[in-house]
Amino acid sequence: MTKISAAEARVLAAVDEAWVAARLVELIAVPSITGSAAESEAQHLFARWLGELGLDVDLWPIDLAALQADPEFPGTEVPRTESWGLAGHVGGSDGPSLALSGHIDVVPPGDRRQWSRDPFAAAVVAGDVVGRGACDMKGGLVAALAAAAAVQWSGVRLRGRLAVHSVGGEEDGGLGTLATLRRGHLADACIIPEPTDGALVTANAGALGFRLEVEGRAAHGAVRDTGVSALEAFLPVHRALLELEDERNRDVDPRFVDHERPYALSIGTVQAGDWSSTVPDRLVAEGRYGVRLGEPVAAARAAFEAAVAAVPDPWLAEHPVRVTWSGGQFASGAVPAGHPLPAWVGEAAAAVTGTEPSERAAPYGSDLRLYAAAGVPTVHYGPGEVRFAHAPDERVAVQDVVQAARVLALLALRVCGTR
Secondary structure (H helix, E strand, O other): OOOOOHHHHHHHHOOOHHHHHHHHHHHHOOOOEOOOHHHHHHHHHHHHHHHHOOOEEEEEEOOHHHHHOOOOOOOOOOOOOOOEEEEEEEEOOOOOOEEEEEEOOEOOOOOHHHOOOOOOOOEEEOOEEEOOOHHHHHHHHHHHHHHHHHHHHHOOOEOOEEEEEEEOOOOOOOHHHHHHHHOOOOOOEEEEOOOOOOOEEEEEOEEEEEEEEEEOEOOEHHHHHHOEOHHHHHHHHHHHHHHHHHHHOOOOOHHHOOOOOOOOEEEEEEEEOOOOOEOOOEEEEEEEEEEOOOOOHHHHHHHHHHHHHOOOOHHHHHOOOEEEEEEEEEOOEEOOOOOOHHHHHHHHHHHHHOOOOOEEEEOOOOOHHHHHHOOOOEEEOOOOOHHHOOOOOOEEEHHHHHHHHHHHHHHHHHHHOEO
16 A cells, blocks of 8 residues: 555545535536436536636537537437536646546436435435435546545645546437547546446446337237237347347456446337237337447447348348437447556555455446547546446445545546646
């Protein structure tokens, strides 16, 4: 374990638990569902906080039309009329730079009857902040904010630049991060404080949204044999996709030790038919499809399309299933082999917590791959457990957010250097 200097100790002591909890509760109260007007409202609130801390703030309206024309545009799952980019930074220019990046958008709360409280009326309950986005990932975003605050309050001056990126649209593809990178907000390294439950995530799988359209032939339900049910035609397609999923989850990277099926293929919605006594003549199914580490997106799509086309069914041979790629399109991503960033994070975490984090890979897509594609080595390290993400009574422990903030603050001092 590396020794903590006097300046580092001042920064760690400057992380204020009550301030962290209050900021997180206030941020959750803004229902920043991806694509909503509240997503922009939350960005403006966070920009105000960055300004109050004395960071140089860049808050700008994203040109959505121009971004959608970008060849690397990651797709979206919801319509939107606006989006705002936000980056704040502090420090000098004669040392390495570090970015702390988190997304401010959240998924919808779902069935509110499954919640014990209003999802956006956050409160501290038995040491946990409970509310939509607490874990994924406003807890991590507030940890980044608290790390920057601690550096400022301590009086320690950085040689290099510490940046905080707050991005929208992560839940539906990552347009906020792409816009941030295209704006020129790059760094020598980046930490995304997604919930990792104390682990260090050095790679993540990709995920591609897909849409299947299956044709049938309508008939009266009383003489259904004269028609072809699109639902029944879909069943062998579904079986083929499950077999593809099994095949792609053999011999996976050992960093996926916590995940039996890291490259999951899931059908999320199925719609068929328009009348109860009519054989359905069309079925539309949508889902997500895992991309293997290091696998080109084009190769992943080709494998999926080949599996669908190869289904041995006479009807489908004459009426092929239409496959389109819709929604978020997440490639996989990883920190470059041999880069010291994981070791830096591990040493900082060990100095704060007494334990060096284990290395893991995540089965979901994230903005890591966008930073990596821009040449910015990136890892995940943040507060919370992913099992609480997107779930009713989503939560994160205040102590976990405080601890993550201290790790991030210590890392900022060691990466950026001090005067």
